[in-house]
Amino acid sequence: MRKHLLSIDDLSADDMQTIFETAAEMHDVQRRDVKKLPALRGRTVINLFFEDSTRTRSSFEIAGKWLSADVINLSAKGSSASKGESLRDTVLTVTAMGVDGLVIRHSASGAAQQVSEWVSCPIINAGDGTHEHPTQALLDAYTLQRTLGSLEGRHVAIVGDLTHSRVFRSNVKSLVKLGAQVTAVAPPTLMPSGVATWSKEAGFTTAYDLDEVLAGAHGSVDAVMMLRVQRERMSGAYFPSAREYTVGYGLTRERLGTLREGAPILHPGPMNRGLEIAADAADAAQSVILDQVSAGVAVRMSVLYHLLAGPTEGVTP
């Protein structure tokens, strides 16, 4: 495994399976009364968050703590540029305190990669702008595998604000690597630029019509991943109204009824109930949204373990 986890590009399919196997063991630990493992005792992990986050930060914090690492949360909200300090100075200052791993969240795409070029410790990308969120994609794939078994040949529809979604960019890579078929659904205004050529190279398809996709126009759908759509997007003229968005792209009660029985419903959270996902869908028996959250801790424990616990024999470099 590579030193850093900046992007799903850093992982092979085998690496991902290794992470999932360890995550499954960690998942069992989660159900114990005493949850601590000694794997990272004496190691210090800093969660350096330049952007607000509750769930991802807590998930990494719990993951680190259950592995006995000393976890420190640093909030550096607001761009460092506006504070007069360069990102490089901020990061060098933090790492000079003596850290073994840095978990970074930043509102700017590419920030984790830039930081990895300045410091010597492993960097875990906890979300960089609209670029990637690799641990989210790992926990999504892990959750899907536990529900569906192997993802080989399975068809996942990813629906929503693709252009602003780091979750989409990481997921499309991980799911394709694991052999799944991916159909990305959004109105044209929320498709990433250049997606026509990108999708061809990356091996996924795109569609504007969610009902056609759910009806099997691209093959029967095995799982649906709904992405958060921010209401502020309306001011950017991305779509006319919340109502129109829901009619076109929401997982409504009607659409829930068309899903294959037991087809898992995913959402990275936080959800806009009633906008991109109806309450009936979010709370349906086939919804795995809370399983995603619980898997998040296990997967992040696994990632921390593989990147920080020392020797990593038997894994691709």
Next chain:
Amino acid sequence: MTSLLIKGARILGGAAADVYVDGGTITEIGSVDTKADRTVDAEGLVLLPGLVDLHTHLREPGREDAETVLTGSRAAALGGYTAVLAMANTSPVTDTAEAAERVHDLGRAAGLVDVQPVGAVTKGLAGEELAELGLMARSRAKVRVFSDDGRCVADARVMRRALEYVKAFGGVISQHSQDPALAGPTACCHEGELSGRLGLPGWPGVAEEVIVARDVMLARHTGSRVHVAHVSTAGSVEVIRWAKAQGIAVTAEVTPHHLLLTTDLLAGYDPTFKVNPPLRPDEDVEALREALADGTIDAVATDHAPHARHDKEHAFVDAAFGMLGLETALGVVSTVMVGSGRMDWAGVARAMSTAPARIAGLDGAAPDGAGGHGRQIAVGAPANLTLVDPSATWVVDRAESASLSRNNPWHDRKLTGRVHATFLRGVPTVLEGALVR
């Protein structure tokens, strides 16, 4: 004033001749045996009229940690320039006669190149009220080129009035063409597949093209001159080509980086390659080369934009826009245009000296004896000259720059063609590729 003899230079890449300079003026061309105070052996070298840069950021006043008029002048001289236009986006902005005279005087004090201030079009570059265009024009600096560069004069009414107003004194508006509604302040990567993959805010070519199209129509309507700064797309080239065919008074420049570097360099999020307008894909680069070769684009201008290291060491979207260019421009043009056979040295002289000098009004003599740029190399012309070694192959090392900044996208790149010497009115500022003082 001393005399100078340049022996055996190929004038504009043509036949070799000796050039004798006395008192800053060319007095003899041919086979010259007259003894001079200084003789420069120019065998195998190409002699060009001194280069003129329409687009330089010297950062003084305000950001003297990134560049000063003196250090920028050094970089310019090393790059073969005898005149540079210093953009107005300093702090304070060059939007008054006093500010323009200050930059002008700092340039004269440095004495390496003629530093000609560009005046802001609008007060504080805010795009709302006209700056004191006429007072800048009447000042000691005799400002003729006006630009809000870094920002677009987006309001069509303001642009229209500016174009009309500067007609009274033969001014020209150099427009940074960027529709802010289509490419806002965070737009930092050519909008296309790469921006989609990287999740970087896109800067689509059409945001430039709609402004270029609007401005040439305004120039037609007002009968004024408009200059398109740093053209970066094939679509803009099409519009300019059409406008010129209509007889509209439009001129255009392209930067060395838009002639060679492409958007894929952004894949690693290295802010060294963050520039405005952004690096574009191959198709645009090809169209720009073609347009420069056929004269649709009149000039090469560097958009030399030095930045302190800490202003580039931010996350990509937060980092400053811009890259160095003065010391490498000739080498890039030589490599891309001459090396490929698309342009000869006469073409380089046109694009890097004659045309920019004419656009900026620097071909005539200034009251203080400066000026006389971009003139034909002929007896009686001021000896603003650049000697180029056309076959010198060199690898750019950012550490060796005379600029105070190191945001050099050409670092480690191999170029063919290098400035050997530069003469400002007969006085060498650079000899053997090194500053004289």
